Amino acid sequence: MKRTIAALSAHEILDSRGWPTVKVTVRLEGGITASASVPSGASTGQFEAHELRDGDAARYAGRGVLKAVANVEREIAGALIGLDVVLQPEIDRLMCELDGTENKARLGANAVLGVSLVVARAAAQAMELPLYQYLGGSTARRLPVPMMNIINGGKHAANGLQMQEFMIVPHGAPTYGEALRYGSETYHVLRGLLEEKGLGAGVGDEGGFAPHLKDERQALELIVRAIEVAGYEPGRQIAIALDPAATSFVKDGGYVLPGLGGAHMTSDELLAVYTDWIAAFPIVSIEDGFGEQDWPAFVKQTLAMGDRIQIVGDDLYVTNSRFIQRGIDDKATNAALIKPNQIGTVTETVAAIELCRRAGLRYKFSHRSGETEDDFIADFAVAMTGGQFKGGAPCRGERLAKYNRLLEIEHQLGGEAIFSSPFVA
Incomplete structure (x- = not known):
């Protein structure tokens, strides 16, 4: 069959932070070839699928991925060559069984996911369909609202801010393309404001600015001002989303936020901060507002x-259906973030999404801080119709690859494209 897998290869490339990651290439019997690259996170949940690193201090400070590359070319290739590439669930199941661990620690989630992604991409080519239609069917036509990280902190920037992402959400735009324009214009206005105030306009891992501010509230004030100066209405046209990534500032059972006067804040005190902020600023979404073990705080x-x-x-969930089910049972959140490399295969990611759908949870797709130019996640976001995509700032090629791919999809769909806000305007 022309769709059967004839060869699988992999090699080490560098991600947007300059650390190694895995790129996988597949060749089908009919001559089709496809490649996919795997991202890597800096702020990671402890229950994420295991990213296999070499541990050889003589190469890339131990962060090489030659072991994962070898696992693709030796073990995984041997199990998959000869299979029909469209058998995604079967292929993903075989890889999970071959690995034999709960979190893909033996073969490495970076090896397994690289193969899972490239199989889907090659299958779409074999079926002569764009990837978003292959994964989502002929009715996949909803473009997501971009959530653009324009001020970086936490593990993404060495600027003193403990909270990680301050995002703008141009949900009041009429189309995806216009939403991207709203966001880009606001980003550039913010640069000007930072330069005028002498605060610094260098960028962090995800392309957002990394100014030295007195505290997180000042970041929110600057963003609102940038929205207004850009000519948009805060809240109605452009809102704000936060990803505090609170696990990163958990200490001794509390939260350490010096800029907010908290040498040791309780969950209730941190909740009071968020309550104050959503009354004062047009915030529509807070992600990981508490540590990954602080389930009672999420419920509250x-x-x-x-x-x-x-x-x-x-x-809290790491794209894992087991944890998402606990969140549903406990009413811990009303939305989940979706990152394929947290769980390791396309099939398991789709299962997590389907669980969210059945329970009425919103879900949004996300890049990682260590990215490549691979735009798989953009097609995936359209295929799964979640309506939200967190892709970093409108800056740096690895971020723009995703945003520009969504522009291409919107152009391909033409009048069939749908863009609608998941948030109340």
């Missing part, structure tokens, strides 16, 4: 704010 936050804003679990 959702009870207090869930009717007004989106409460998102990322490190």
Whole structure:
């Protein structure tokens, strides 16, 4: 058959932070070839699928991925050559069984995911369909609202801000292309404001600015001002989303936020900060507002704010259906973040999405801080119709690859494209 897998190869490339990652290439019997690259996170949940690194201090400070590359070319290739490339669930199941661990620790989630992604891409080519239609069917036509990280902190920038991402959400635009324009214009206005104030306009891992600010509230004030100066209405046209990534500032059972006067804040004190902020600023979404072990705080936050804003679990769920089900049972959040490399295969990612759909949870797709130019996640976001995509700032090629791919999809769909806000305007 022309669709059967004839060869699988892999090699080490560098991601956007200059650290190694895995790129996988597949060749089908009919001559089709496809490649896919695997991203890597800096702020990671402890239950994420295992990213296999070499541990050889003489190469890339131990962060090489030659072991994962070898696992693709030796073990995984041997199991998959001869299979029909369209058998995605079967292929993903075989890889999970071959690995034999709960978190893909033996072969490496970076090896397994690289193969899973490239199989889907090659299958789409073999079926002569764009990837988003192959994965989502002929009715896949909803473009996501971009959530653009324009001020970086936490593990993404060495600027003193403990909270990780301050995003703009141009959900009031009439089309995806216009939303991208709203966001880009606001980003450039913010640069000007930072330069005028002498705060610094260098960028962090995800392309957002990394100014030295007195605290997180100042970041919110600057973003609102940038939205206004750009000519947009805060809240109605452009809102704000936060990803505090609170696990990164958990210490001794509390939260350390010096800029907010908290040498050791309790969950209730941190919740009070968020309550104050959503009253003062046009915030529509808070992701990982508490540490990944602080389930009671998420439940309390959702009870207090869930009717007004989106409460998102990322490190809490790590795209794992087992944890998402717990969140559903506990009413811990009303949304989940989706990152394929947290779980390791396309099939398991789709299962997590389907669980969210059945329970009525919103879900948004996300890049990682260590990215490549691979734009798979953009097609995936359209295929799965979640309506939200977190892709970093409108800056740096590895971020723009995703945003520009969504522009291409919108152009291909033409009048069939749908763009609608998941948030109340």
